[in-house]
Amino acid sequence: xxxxxxxxxxxxxPGVGDASARVLAEAGHRVHRCHDAGDPSWVCxxxxxxxxxxxxxxxxxxxxxxxxxxxxxxxxxDGVRCAIRSRVPIVEVGLGARETDPVDGYAPWVTLHSHxxxxxxxxxxxxxxxxxRIVDAVLERVVPLVAxxxxxxxxxxxxxxxxxxGLTLTITIPGxxxxxxxxxxxxxxxxxxxxxxxxxxxVDVNVDVENPDRLLV
Numbered sequence: 464x465x466x467x468x469x470x471x472x473x474x475x476x477p478g479v480g481d482a483s484a485r486v487l488a489e490a491g492h493r494v495h496r497c498h499d500a501g502d503p504s505w506v507c508x509x510x511x512x513x514x515x516x517x518x519x520x521x522x523x524x525x526x527x528x529x530x531x532x533x534x535x536x537x538x539x540x541d542g543v544r545c546a547i548r549s550r551v552p553i554v555e556v557g558l559g560a561r562e563t564d565p566v567d568g569y570a571p572w573v574t575l576h577s578h579x580x581x582x583x584x585x586x587x588x589x590x591x592x593x594x595x596r597i598v599d600a601v602l603e604r605v606v607p608l609v610a611x612x613x614x615x616x617x618x619x620x621x622x623x624x625x626x627x628x629g630l631t632l633t634i635t636i637p638g639x640x641x642x643x644x645x646x647x648x649x650x651x652x653x654x655x656x657x658x659x660x661x662x663x664x665x666v667d668v669n670v671d672v673e674n675p676d677r678l679l680v
Contacts, residue, residue, distance in 0.1 A: 467491040468523040468586055469627070471551065473542040474498075477505055480528030482579055483556050487526070490583040495522065497542035507541060518549050521627040521662065524586045524593075527555045527573070536569055547572045550659055552593035554585045594623045597659045601632065604651040609636055612644050618673065621652075628664040632656065638674035645670045 470492045474480040477500070484494050495517035498505050509516030525546040536543065546553055552574040574592055577585035598621045610616040618637040623630065634652060636644075652668045660666045 465587055467493060468590065469493050469495065469517075469521050470586060471495050471497065471517050471522045471525040471542065471546060473525055473527045473540055473546070475527075475529040475533045475537045475540055477539065479530040480526070480556075483526055483528045483582060486579050486582050487586070492583070492586070497545075498539070505539065516545075518545055518551070522546070522549070522551050524574075524589050525551050525553045526582065526586065527553055527569070529555065529557055531557065535567060540569070543569050543572075549661070550593075552589040554582070554589050556582060594625075597623060597632075597656070600659065601634070601652050601655045604655045605634060605636075605648045608644065608647055608651065612640065614638075614640065628662070629667070630656075630660055630663050630665070631667045631669065633669045633671060635671045635673065638672045640672050645672070 467490075470487050472480045472484055472487070472494050477498070487494050497507055497509075497517070499508055507516075509519070513519065525542070527540065527543055529540075543553065547569070553569075553572055554575050554577050555573045556577055556579060574589040575585050601621055602619065605621075606616045606619050609619050614637045619635065621632060621634045623632055625631075632652060634648060636648065648670050649668050652670075653666070656666055656668070
């Protein structure tokens, strides 16, 4: 069974995401909201209590639920901007035509579109895609070092494991490699991660070398 996610539910109109919330809860996910459903003013929870904003903690993915017939972002979707700024992947539910809606200013930041029946899988897929963007950013920084060392860069890869509030990045490089190369790769990886790991209390980078018996010292 896959690990449960922390999901930020954003709605175009009050109550339109209730069905999505049920699907997510039934799948074992923890659902957080930008607005208190019992508040008739529908005000952002972070305005009345900054610590109550879900993005002050950890959010794996945001789900944007939109009402049928809605065109363009509504004022209630203010949480989308916050999710984008926090680099949280976004899944939009419903209205497949919205994928090409020219008036949707949020469209470039939507990771996936989904129907409620597939929402669990879509959320996990969006998290994976979000992690892949981080991996790509890291590899862009470290692969040139591997190539400069005369090693095959195509055999360099990285994986991410995240258990809030910690994140671990493991980079595997071809051997033989000396300690200086390992250290330089670690420094560049940390530098690339800085933009993507706000809020994590621990960020670890491991550099593994293929054929460790051939490691140079």
